[in-house]
Amino acid sequence: MGILDKKLSLRNRSKMLIGVWEDEDQLVAAASELAHAGVHIHDIYTPYPVHGLDRIIGARRSKLARIAFFCAITGLTLMTTMIWYMYVHDWPMNIGNKPVRFTPSWAPVMFEGTVLCTAFGMSFFFFWRNRLVHGIKNEMLDIRQTDDRMIVAIETVSGMDEKSVLSIMKNGGAVEMREFENGVQTVI
Amino acid sequence: MIHDSILRDRLVTGDKSASDVTRDIARPILNNPSTAWKIGFTLSLVFLGIFGVSLLYTLYTGIGVWNINKSVMWGWDITNFVFWVGIGHAGTLISAVLLLFRQKWRMSINRSAEAMTIFAVICAAMFPVFHMGRVWVGYWALPLPNAFGSLWVNFNSPLLWDVFAISTYFSVSLLFWYIGLIPDIATIRDKVKSKLGKNMYGFFSMGWTGSTRTWARYELVSLILAGLSTPLVLSVHTIVSTDFATSVIPGWHTTIFPPYFVAGAIFSGFGMVATLLVVARKVMNYENYITIGHLDAMTRIIMVTGTIVGIAYLTEFFIAWYSGNIYEQYAFTNRAFGPYWWAYWSMMSCNLIAPQVFWFKWARTTPWFIFIMSIVVNVGMWFERFVIIVTSLHRDYLPSSWVMYSGSLTEIGLFLGTFGIFFTCFFLFAKFLPVINMAELKSILRNRE
Structure with missing residues (x-):
């Protein structure tokens, strides 16, 4: 699997059902009911983080913490090597006749380098994995999904009972329901 | 089952909905x-x-236009x-440390505090850079090969640690601030009418859609960045303090x-956050978002950190006497x-005595x-640094080199000028970016336990 999460793009989705919610609690309950009914929720778009939705849509736990640790080890190694090369190997400096070898006075520079490498390395992976690129075309299903509406996008597969899905959505508090087909949305 | 709290005061008053938050916070940007x-x-x-005039005069004539001399x-x-580095630290403290402690009241103030960090660090960096005198060879402070003119840098020196600490701190703070801004920039992108605005906010929102998968990773990345920033902020001011503490000058050693220094930084930083937000909440009509409760919480921190700093002043005095060292005494x-x-x-008076008034609720509210x-508080903290630096230097071991020192007009101009840098940046920030984190605030509109 590449680093980019392909599930985030709507480009290959030809047909979907879309539900719009106003209330966070109703959304969580309805999404949970849909997931229990075996409906495949492609994604849920919210203006703020709603906890628990990632588990409902079956998103796997992120590996970002491991990547951060890897970046930290890389940063630490790079900085230690850099100081050793400059300070011990290439041009040992005699300052006050103090020994030129590994000392605790290296720690601040090693620490700062580790933090810098971790923060930027991890953030770079975060941007890449989440398709966050400067100037990219944003694939919005509803202009209000960054304001006050919560959008559930359901992938329609052959054999899916659309009527029962729509009924769960309606009973679960969806204020609007739409069909998405080849980039065009029709109100149901 | 989720319940609304009946015990805690609401963090956002005025019965606001999510769309109210967008409308209120985005108003200065859209109008x-x-x-x-x-x-x-x-x-x-x-x-x-x-600032520009003072700096040009300094560069054209030389550092001699400042009143510093061989003793001071x-x-x-x-x-x-x-002073400025210290002010910057409260921003990281509010966003990182309070995030780790799950303090939700930070959500109304973290954005402007982080912005304050970045602008304050820019102001701070001006002084050591231009104090170099020959600023055009300032890059010698970086670890570059000998062929560039200098030897490799000295890794035993706290001044070099400062180069790494301040640059890392600035870069990581900027990254943390920007990542926090992305969802809000996307909100503005979807609200703004002009084509230029749409393009600019569209460019910086990086195609943000608010996907659940992205939000989950976004929260994790924010948490890890907060975890990194917390020791970072402590390390930066620790390193600044070692610029003094590793010397053999009485009063510094x-x-x-x-x-x-870290307690002082938090103290002065919260002082500056309070200065900015008391004005901003009134002028921008944000009283429902930055409530009296927020001011109360900030002033409690000012009181505690002010007292810690005060105890440090008294401890220094005690240790000077207890050490038996006549120079220290x-x-x-x-x-x-x-x-x-x-x-x-x-x-x-400003740092130890004055903040004690915050024991009274009236003063906090x-x-x-x-x-x-x-x-x-800010005046007091400027004087703290002046006292530490100037009073320790103006009378050293050799009475023949004792001098008095006061800032020249150029030095005063540079200092006042940094307020120009700081507030110009802050006003531009208040006009073009949301001063309050809309996305986070929307998640606490209901007073959940």
């Missing part, structure tokens, strides 16, 4: 600038001009450096400096009762009074 903004911005530009080789410049007696007594007692007190 034309107000008269108050125009006046404030023009005034900031005037101060920025003062650090004067207003390093005082201002430590003390192991209490790192915690004492003289340095502190000279601080309190020597020619700079007025600076020492200004520091004590009256905005105009908090504003005055926040200025007092």
